[in-house]
Amino acid sequence: MSGEAIKAIDTNVLWGGGRSPFSVSYGKMMMWFFLISDALTFGGLLASLGFMRHKFADTWPVSEEIFFHFPFTHAHLPLMYVALMTFILIVSSVTMVLAVEAGHRMDKKNVILWLSLTVVGGIFFLASQAWEWSSYIAGPDGLISTWADNATLAQNPYPAANGGPGAVHYTQFFFFVTGFHGTHVFSGVVLNFIILLGVINGKYEKTGHYEMVEKVGLYWHFIDLVWVFVFTFYYLL
Amino acid sequence: MxxxxxxxxxxxxxxxxxxxxxxxxxxxxxxxxxxxxxxxxxxxxxxxxxxxxxxxxxxxxxxxxxxxxxxxxxxxxxxxxxERKALRLVILAPYALFIMYLLFILLNDASVLYNVRQALGL
Structure with a gap:
């Protein structure tokens, strides 16, 4: 990272007006402010998860006893699929930061390569989440068509849940937390794709900088950041 | 431009x-x-x-x-x-303060409510 942000500038000049004291562009600062507000939403959601979890500590299900399925196999692999999803999202975050780095060198070819891989990673994660949802909704019998013993917002059919009040809150939080995060992933993929089209059309070559890639990059890393917390506080704890 | x-x-x-x-x-x-x-x-x-x-x-x-x-x-x-230290603080400090406050209130209340549930057999 180079440029204004790491230059040693006298405080009186920096805060004296006529310039950004943070040495960032308007767009980047607004993206950070948006991310703070979004982080407060997710923070509130996860804090309320902690509240319910402690209030119903005696009947709260153990995630390892519910999430042990893995596609194409019947082996008992607790949390392995969620770990794989976490890994996919971390890798797509890495390809994003590599796209930003290539953008700082005005390397259009590499920006296209890494940004396309980021879009692919995002789609991969969304597909994984669709599988995760359908296998969770299907319940212990694995059949999604039998409504009475499916996991819904109103019931939790898993034996690990033993029917207490915590069990229903557990399903509700599953749908709300992973659903809200999945919505963010979806919009992130759409934004990345739009910016990718701009890169291919040479829009940022003309502007002279790839800061739009950096800004959608911030949003994409934020999605990864939220998932790291969801993984710990929903699945592990 | x-x-x-x-x-x-x-x-x-x-x-x-x-x-x-x-x-x-x-x-x-x-x-x-x-x-x-x-x-x-x-x-x-x-x-x-x-x-x-x-x-x-x-x-x-x-x-x-x-x-x-x-x-x-x-x-x-x-x-x-x-980034500059000022931007770092503007982003992290208010957020950390607010979330720690929220967690303290919610988790503290949750354990009290848990004890109430146990005492009343709810």
Whole structure:
């Protein structure tokens, strides 16, 4: 990272007006402010998860006893699929930061390569989440068509849940937390794709900088950041 | 359109090919670190009972490992570590303060309500 942000500038000049004291562009600062507000939403959601979890500590299900399925196999692999999803999202975050780095060198070819891989990673994660949802909704019998013993917002059919009040809150939080995060992933993929089209059309070559890639990059890393917390506080704890 | 009365911060955030090499090396290091931490978390989550760790220790190590992971993502991937200190504080300090306050209120109340539930048999 180079440029204004790491230059040693006298405080009186920096805060004296006529310039950004943070040495960032308007767009980047607004993206950070948006991310703070979004982080407060997710923070509130996860804090309320902690509240319910402690209030119903005696009947709260153990995630390892519910999430042990893995596609194409019947082996008992607790949390392995969620770990794989976490890994996919971390890798797509890495390809994003590599796209930003290539953008700082005005390397259009590499920006296209890494940004396309980021879009692919995002789609991969969304597909994984669709599988995760359908296998969770299907319940212990694995059949999604039998409504009475499916996991819904109103019931939790898993034996690990033993029917207490915590069990229903557990399903509700599953749908709300992973659903809200999945919505963010979806919009992130759409934004990345739009910016990718701009890169291919040479829009940022003309502007002279790839800061739009950096800004959608911030949003994409934020999605990864939220998932790291969801993984710990929903699945592990 | 380029204006001369404002500073185009985005225009001078470029770096050279050599600088890029060092940055990429750092990115791959952080990638390896995040992968190892995630793998360690999963292994701990699966085997903590058979190894015989107490749950309280496992819980605290999960939270600490998560905060380490989050720190690397925010500071390296989101470049917040390279921004000016004032921006870093504006972003992190109010958020940390508010969330710690919220967690204190909610978790404290939750354990009280848990005891109430137990006492009343709800």
């Amino acid at each position: 380029k204006r001369d009365d404002i500073i185009e911060y985005s225009l001078d955030s470029h770096h050279s090919a050599e600088e890029g090499k060092a940055i990429r090396k750092k990115i791959w290091f952080v990638t390896a670190l995040l992968t190892i931490i995630t793998a360690a978390e999963v292994l701990l989550g699966v085997f903590w009972n058979s190894i015989g760790f107490p749950w309280s220790v496992v819980k605290i190590s999960f939270i600490l490992l998560t905060i380490v992971k989050a720190g690397y993502i925010v500071m390296v991937f989101m470049h917040l570590g390279d």
